[in-house]
Amino acid sequence: MLADSLTQLLLSDVPDPTDFPKSPPGLRELDSSLRCNICGDLFDGPVTLACGHCFCSLCVRNALAEKAECPICRKQASETQLRVNLAIETCVAAWKLARTHILRLTKEEEERLTRPKRKASDFERIVIESPMKKRKRAGGYDERNSSPTPGSSKSPSKIRPKSPVKAKRVVSQQDDDVIEISSSPVSNAPDIPSAADLVTCPVCEKEVPFALINKHIDQRCPPPPPSDNDASTSKDAQQTAWSKLMAGGGGKGRPKERGIDEEPIPKASYHTLKDKQLRELLLDHHLPVSGDRSTWITRHQRWVMLWNANLDKSPNLRKSANDLRSELKKWEAEKTGKKKTVVDDVAGYEKRNKAHFQALTEAARPRKVPDKSPSAVAPGSPDVASPLATPRDIILVDEVEEVQIG
């Protein structure tokens, strides 16, 4: 539909790189580097041109049909140069799986940092001060703490990338450091949790029992055990979570009819073809033969493009021939189909079409009176002459009623 309501659009979710905040660096850039510069979506059948620039196969085939140059650098280019970019395709598939998860994590982190951050700053102080005191013993810390900054003066955004790293290092040398933390001044760490208390993991920000926090971080933050503190359950939970994640992605590869003749279709030189041959060309691919010769040509051109672009995807990501056919149909409908005209001057539009409206009203009347439906002209309706409620209303008129596709 061309006439999407704007409010609808604004409320809908258009996934794009700005979904990610700027502060954990690289996420927004990662998302945008996996998107096609033409359509703005994640690469769908990525292909590379001779200059090295990468696009969705269908997007770049469309662009090359307009002009034989790379849309980014304008180097001369042609469809024969296109090479499938398998690495990017795999990358996009993995990112699609991870994206929602990472978005959720960054969002949780954002929310957590906007809450009063007593715990976070305490942790920062412990982490920074304890190694400073034991500089002599734990020699490895010297270089890392060459510019010690008091945690309190840091902005929250600066704490974030640093504290997890340091915390991890402290914890990984637990034999020495656990003692050091608990012996640090009470004013700095007023609430040392007991073993069963839940503490927030500095890396993944999940609530984890204090006794398990070191193990949790060492294992790179597995999901916390659902019910108890048993380590084996935690591992099981981790496995279930992973298999769930993988299954969710695998579910996308729905079963498809796979044609035997998955060969690229060569372009036809239409001017050498007679109508009959052109017709056969369409029928060969089970395409509709409605419309005139020029419709046939555009239809076949589009079909070749859709078909060949589809072949640039890995077999498990390809669409079925029937899916492509309905895509072609949709494209034609979008191209030739209903164009909505916005009527701004409602009064003028009414005046101009008065005769037409009256004819319609006349035609409707004999049918409506007998069945007395509530939709019939309401008794006492003030302005029958002006059926178009208020002058502020916007009226949409279908310009082309018929879509000529079989």
Place this chain on the structure above:
Amino acid sequence: MSLAPPRSSTKTSVTGSTTEGAGSVTRRLSSELMQLMMSSSPGISAFPKSDANLFEWVGTIEGAPGTIYAGLTYKIFITFPPNYPYVAPNIKFESPCYHPNVDLTSGAICLDILQDKWSAVYSVQTILLSLQSLLGEPNNASPLNTEAAGLWDSPSEYKVQLMRAYRPISDGPSA
């Protein structure tokens, strides 16, 4: 963009896309709109003209600070063809603009990226930024308004003509 709803209300869902069913042009236009609203580029804005038609936008361009157009705001119309972005959108000045590369009466613009140098990777944002820089740095070699091109080198006279043609756009967001 005063019309842009707060971020939280536009980007709440983290799951799949709800524009999935829409046509590719509509999808691209909505993502461009989102991009424009999120990036807050100074001095440029654009928004669909009406609720019902995503293919016609109204935009504003402010003259860049330090140029002769500083402090002036122009209204433009953008019309997208059905095969956008493979074909350039149609752009013209709605407010009268005295400029070597703009036709004063029709608002037509002479800018290579809007004609033969168009590329599918350009967007509304890149167009508006190009137009903004075109205001301060006209291409006097191919003028549409020869008088303006001739006066460009004498700024004080140019400014007089510029201000004579200028019509401030009414306040408030243009939508």
